[in-house]
Amino acid sequence: MxxxxxxxxxxxxxxxxxxxxxxxxxxxxxxxxxxxxxxxxxxxxxxxxxxxxxxxxxxxxxxxxxxxxxxxxIDLSRQKREDLQVLLFTLLLLGIMAFGTLWILRDLAHRMM
Amino acid sequence: MSTQENIHPGMNLGYEGETHVAELKVFGFWVFLMSDLVTFGLVFAIFGTMVGATAGGPGPEDVTNLRSVALQTALLLGSSFAFSWASLSMKYHETRLRTLGWLAIAATSALCFLIVEFLDFRHWLEIGAVPQRSGYLSALWALVGLHGLHVFAGLLWMAAMTGQIIVFGLTDIVKSRVTRMGLYWHFLDIVWVGIFSMVFLAGVA
CATH class of the missing domain: 1.20.5 (Single alpha-helices involved in coiled-coils or other helix-helix interfaces)
Known part of the structure; x- marks a missing residue:
């Protein structure tokens, strides 16, 4: 057995x-x-x-x-810790900072022409 | 897909004792990786602002050797995959030899990646594409160099894990460390996807 x-x-x-x-x-x-x-x-x-x-x-x-x-x-299942949430929050922060950097510096470069 | 519950990101190697500690440590490491992602993302953003700022010096066409970039991509993906295979051997066979063999392949592949990258760097120096030449080159060296440094750190970590597997065997602590190393290694591969697409391929497109 x-x-x-x-x-x-x-x-x-x-x-x-x-x-x-x-x-x-x-x-x-x-x-x-x-x-x-x-x-x-x-x-x-x-x-x-x-x-x-x-x-x-x-x-x-x-x-x-x-x-x-x-x-x-990393998937959408619920039983895990907040791995996906941490990733998404990081992407949000990055979105704000990276997009802001690109926007401001492009604008500055344009004005310096 | 494995039927058991996944308690943390990355491969769950199946612990014998307390899973709580491993779960906490891997989650903590995941948070660190996300902070590293912010660092990489911002260096990417700086690079984005510097595209075209070549000041008459070498530009993307001069520093990009697509063959070399393709080779580096294959080596890094191969290393990442060999590491997964090492983890799977650890999870299902629990034999040191097989795990160490795949770890050795992963490490060799990563070492070759660094050598090919170093040859590229040497070529850049030869054609005068030094960091201080232009904003574009400063950003390029910062971004590609930062990734290369991470890979080098990963190699040291892999050497340390090899030593620990030989000395301690496949204990829970070693398994948890290997899991974290796996997260780090796959993460670096993701960053490289961004680099070869946005820095090299988009640079010459």
């Missing part, structure tokens, strides 16, 4: 490992695809010039989300 129970535990552990490795594998494949797409958009010249920068922003943001979700396990 005990042996069967141990064996059952072992198989579920093996399955769990396989699933988790697959999950990380998907993360790697997505990261590689998004990275290749970023480099290709610049190096191949397939995209019209004005589209390149927005494409780079979208690809980078998607890859960041993939990393956060798969490698760092």
């Amino acid at each position: 005990r042996r069967i129970a141990e064996k059952l535990m072992l198989t579920s552990k093996n399955e769990e490992e396989r699933d988790e490795r697959r999950y990380y594998g998907i993360g790697l494949i997505l990261s590689v695809v998004l990275t290749v797409a970023s480099f290709a958009s610049v190096m191949t010249g397939l995209l019209p010039r004005p589209w390149i920068f927005p494409a780079l922003v979208v690809l980078a943001l998607s890859q960041i989300v993939v990393h956060l979700r798969i490698f760092l396990h």
Whole structure:
């Protein structure tokens, strides 16, 4: 009886490992695809010039989300500590400070012309 | 996905004893990482204000070697992934050898990243793209250099973890430290995504 129970535990552990490795594998494949797409958009010249920068922003943001979700396990589930809230609050602060910096210094540069 | 409850960001390695302490420490480290994110974000913002401020000196086209950047990207992503594999070996097999093997691959990959980056830096110095040449170059060196320093610190940390795994084995304390190192390592990869996209690719687009 005990042996069967141990064996059952072992198989579920093996399955769990396989699933988790697959999950990380998907993360790697997505990261590689998004990275290749970023480099290709610049190096191949397939995209019209004005589209390149927005494409780079979208690809980078998607890859960041993939990393956060798969490698760092930050998701929308509720049982965790305030990891996501801390991240979002940091992004809010950064939004204010980084956008403010860009705005003020651009304006200043413009006035110095 | 693992069925067990995730108590903190990053891989949950499954602790034998008290999980509370590990949970608190990882959360604290997460808060530190977020403060580091603010630092990186503001250096990015400064870089954003300095795009185009080349003062007639070397510009993005002169300092960007896309092949080298692609190689660095692959090395860092590879290192990050090897670290995940090391953590998974730790979680499911609990053997030191396998964990140490993947850690060694992660460390070698990161070391190669630093060497390739160093070669780029040397090239910049050769063409006169020194930090004091222009606002653009100051911001570039600050941003890429800050990331490089972080990777170097990560390498030291990895060496320390290797030593601890050999000496102490895979104890709860070591597992919790490896988890935090994993968070740090993946975080640096995220920052690099921003650097290769916004600094190098956008610079030559």
